[in-house]
Amino acid sequence: MYLHEFQAKGLLRSYGVPVPDGGVASTASDALRVAKSLKGEKWVIKAQVHAGGRGKAGGVKVVSAYGDVYDEATQMLGMKLVTKQTGEEGKIVHRILVEKATDIRQEIYLSFLVDRDSEQHMIIASSEGGVEIEEVAKSNPAAIVKEHISPVLGLSQFTGRKIAKKIGLPSNLLNKFADIAERLYQCFVNHDAMMLEINPLVVTGESEIVCLDAKMTVDDNALFRHPKIEEMKDYGELEPQEVRASIFDLSYVSMEGNIGCMVNGAGLAMATMDIIKSFGGQPANFLDVGGGADVNKVREAFKIILTDPKVKVIFVNIFGGIVRCDLIAEGVLKASDEVPGDRHIVVRLDGTHVAEGRKILEEGAKAKGINIVTGDTMADAAQKAVELAKSEPHKRSVKK
Amino acid sequence: MSILVNNRTKVVVQGLSGSQGRFHAARMKEYGTNIVAGVVPGKGGTEVDGTPVFDTMMEAVRKTGCNASIVYVPPAFAADSVMEAVDANLDLCVCITEGIPVKDMLKVKRMMKTGTSRTMLVGPNCPGVITPGECKMGIMPGEIHTPGTVGIISKSGTLTYEAVKQVSSFGFGQSTCIGIGGDPIIGLKYIDLLEMFEYDAQTEAVVLIGEIGGQAEVKAGEWIKQNFSKPVVSFIAGQTAPKGKRMGHAGAIISGGDDTAAAKMEALEKCGVHVVHSPADIGRKVAEVLGK
Numbered sequence: 001m002y003l004h005e006f007q008a009k010g011l012l013r014s015y016g017v018p019v020p021d022g023g024v025a026s027t028a029s030d031a032l033r034v035a036k037s038l039k040g041e042k043w044v045i046k047a048q049v050h051a052g053g054r055g056k057a058g059g060v061k062v063v064s065a066y067g068d069v070y071d072e073a074t075q076m077l078g079m080k081l082v083t084k085q086t087g088e089e090g091k092i093v094h095r096i097l098v099e100k101a102t103d104i105r106q107e108i109y110l111s112f113l114v115d116r117d118s119e120q121h122m123i124i125a126s127s128e129g130g131v132e133i134e135e136v137a138k139s140n141p142a143a144i145v146k147e148h149i150s151p152v153l154g155l156s157q158f159t160g161r162k163i164a165k166k167i168g169l170p171s172n173l174l175n176k177f178a179d180i181a182e183r184l185y186q187c188f189v190n191h192d193a194m195m196l197e198i199n200p201l202v203v204t205g206e207s208e209i210v211c212l213d214a215k216m217t218v219d220d221n222a223l224f225r226h227p228k229i230e231e232m233k234d235y236g237e238l239e240p241q242e243v244r245a246s247i248f249d250l251s252y253v254s255m256e257g258n259i260g261c262m263v264n265g266a267g268l269a270m271a272t273m274d275i276i277k278s279f280g281g282q283p284a285n286f287l288d289v290g291g292g293a294d295v296n297k298v299r300e301a302f303k304i305i306l307t308d309p310k311v312k313v314i315f316v317n318i319f320g321g322i323v324r325c326d327l328i329a330e331g332v333l334k335a336s337d338e339v340p341g342d343r344h345i346v347v348r349l350d351g352t353h354v355a356e357g358r359k360i361l362e363e364g365a366k367a368k369g370i371n372i373v374t375g376d377t378m379a380d381a382a383q384k385a386v387e388l389a390k391s392e393p394h395k396r397s398v399k400k
Numbered sequence: 401m402s403i404l405v406n407n408r409t410k411v412v413v414q415g416l417s418g419s420q421g422r423f424h425a426a427r428m429k430e431y432g433t434n435i436v437a438g439v440v441p442g443k444g445g446t447e448v449d450g451t452p453v454f455d456t457m458m459e460a461v462r463k464t465g466c467n468a469s470i471v472y473v474p475p476a477f478a479a480d481s482v483m484e485a486v487d488a489n490l491d492l493c494v495c496i497t498e499g500i501p502v503k504d505m506l507k508v509k510r511m512m513k514t515g516t517s518r519t520m521l522v523g524p525n526c527p528g529v530i531t532p533g534e535c536k537m538g539i540m541p542g543e544i545h546t547p548g549t550v551g552i553i554s555k556s557g558t559l560t561y562e563a564v565k566q567v568s569s570f571g572f573g574q575s576t577c578i579g580i581g582g583d584p585i586i587g588l589k590y591i592d593l594l595e596m597f598e599y600d601a602q603t604e605a606v607v608l609i610g611e612i613g614g615q616a617e618v619k620a621g622e623w624i625k626q627n628f629s630k631p632v633v634s635f636i637a638g639q640t641a642p643k644g645k646r647m648g649h650a651g652a653i654i655s656g657g658d659d660t661a662a663a664k665m666e667a668l669e670k671c672g673v674h675v676v677h678s679p680a681d682i683g684r685k686v687a688e689v690l691g692k
Binding site for chain 1: 475476498499500501502503505506507509510513527539540541544554555556557558559560561562565582584585609611612614615616635637638639640641642644645646647648649650651652656661677678679680
């Protein structure tokens with residue numbers, strides 16, 4: 001789960017990590033109120049969306065008069081921010097963070113993540129802050145410092161000092177850096193974060209160290225023990241289908257094509273998208289109905305797929321292990337009532353109770369007077385789905 | 401021969417009294433798996449469908465001589481159960497549970513690396529392990545498997561069944577099939593299992609099924625090039641997956657440029673692995689490389 005910058009900074013503040021004074025606003029007058037309460041002469045206005053690269057896209061503005069705070073806030077709120085990470089469709093800015101501007105002397109990069117290789121946490125730092133770490137990795141890999149952190153032992157002060165020294169901080173800042181790094185790690189580990197990135201971490205004119213930005217993601221599987229974090233979830237950042245899917249515990253990702261997919265198992269769901277592509281078609285989505293799929297879940301999955309107007313064909317690909325094909329067949333028949341007549345349904349069933357499932361589907365479709373295309377193998381069914389998606393729309397109903 | 405499990409494996413089910421544990425224990429017994437005990441804290445002294453239940457793993461080991469456990473414990477407590485199996489020094493622990501926090505798994509792995517236990521872990525978030533005709537430790541449909549010479553290693557559940565079915569339909573059975581799990585932090589990885597397959601006389605070829613995210617497949621490719629003498633057929637799921645989106649599995653997310661399906665397929669091909677682009681070609685490719 002992604003946190004907004006202002007949410008992450010709130011957590012950091014509670015761990016005693018220095019962040020700029022600021023407040024979040026959803027209207028321009030709110031923004032003005034925040035700026036006035038902060039006082040000072042210069043403020044930074046930052047769009048709160050789940051995407052990096054905001055600065056270059058116009059999502060970060062520095063202003064030095066109350067009138068400009070109001071004007072920039074007016075402009076930013078409601079705008080569609082298109083950054084490197086949002087894709088062409090961009091993200092609508094619903095909230096902005098107004099902060100007191102910081103006097104920056106030096107920009108550093110600092111992050112914590114889960115390292116799959118060493119199966120430990122990792123701290124990454126660089127003297128080149130304020131730019132994307134991937135770019136530094138290409139242009140000047142020597143500037144990047146990494147250390148493992150044992151999740152059992154935690155981050156020691158000496159490790160913090162070692163990193164500070166390696167990225168070239170002066171002696172008088174070593175302890176300060178180590179202290180902040182340890183607090184950041186505590187915040188990271190206590191919230192089951194998968195990633196915490198401070199870019200930039202800055203040294204101010206007064207030799208203070210301050211987190212100017214904060215990007216944090218939390219392990220979805222650990223949200224059960226962080227109810228306060230779960231409450232921070234911003235459903236506005238998700239596609240409507242993804243919101244619906246999350247309510248019904250389905251895993252859904254929308255894509256560009258016109259073949260809607262309903263599959264059990266994440267690997268098979270990805271493979272289904274791949275095979276559609278290999279036959280020259282385009283998947284409309286990734287959808288894993290999971291191991292507990294029953295009649296209701298199938299209906300919900302169909303509903304979610306059908307909210308995407310691009311979908312011309314619904315392709316059901318089930319290899320029953322725990323999931324029973326007969327229950328899926330019943331679900332597909334029930335759900336087919338709500339499928340508009342010009343959309344095709346292609347079903348491939350295999351595995352547990354496959355014979356019963358195929359029979360239910362065939363007899364049910366006949367009784368309802370509808371056409372449900374079936375395929376014996378994944379390739380057979382995928383090919384049929386692709387052909388139907390390319391064909392002219394026609395009436396699926398063959399009622400006598 | 402086979403790897404990890406066979407007809408001598410004595411299985412204890414952790415979480416036997418839960419709905420998942422009870423249901424799958426019955427399916428495993430039907431298949432012929434030798435289930436000798438269950439462990440459910442607080443329910444020691446009872447029975448579930450004729451299988452004795454113990455409070456602790458230590459007791460179960462002492463009373464029944466079980467040497468492998470399968471975990472059906474809910475995610476919040478599953479890591480603790482795995483650690484109990486490691487502490488009891490079993491040969492194998494298979495963790496089916498989906499949704500265990502990564503931080504819990506990091507602790508499990510620290511314990512396994514720094515301790516003296518010999519326990520090997522498969523999973524979590526996996527379908528388990530099966531040696532067809534001998535022992536099923538997992539949730540896979542047993543009837544699609546046939547004994548034979550092809551080893552299968554996969555991050556996925558249902559996609560593994562797909563591969564098994566295809567391999568079987570071309571007349572090849574399986575030596576052992578292992579679902580290693582779709583989480584970022586798991587027990588045995590591709591290389592650990594390839595090493596076992598290298599020394600397993602029954603196995604003549606291996607199917608390696610991977611997906612986007614992480615570096616495991618690329619590393620396996622490099623290892624295969626240096627050390628593996630048998631043919632490997634591979635499919636990588638997620639060729640059409642967008643960057644930055646989690647595709648169902650916690651570990652299936654493209655975060656850089658080198659963990660895409662295309663990058664992994666290219667790396668594996670360079671290492672001499674027979675990479676198929678369509679998941680429908682796995683069985684055919686196996687038949688081709690085994691030349692029968």
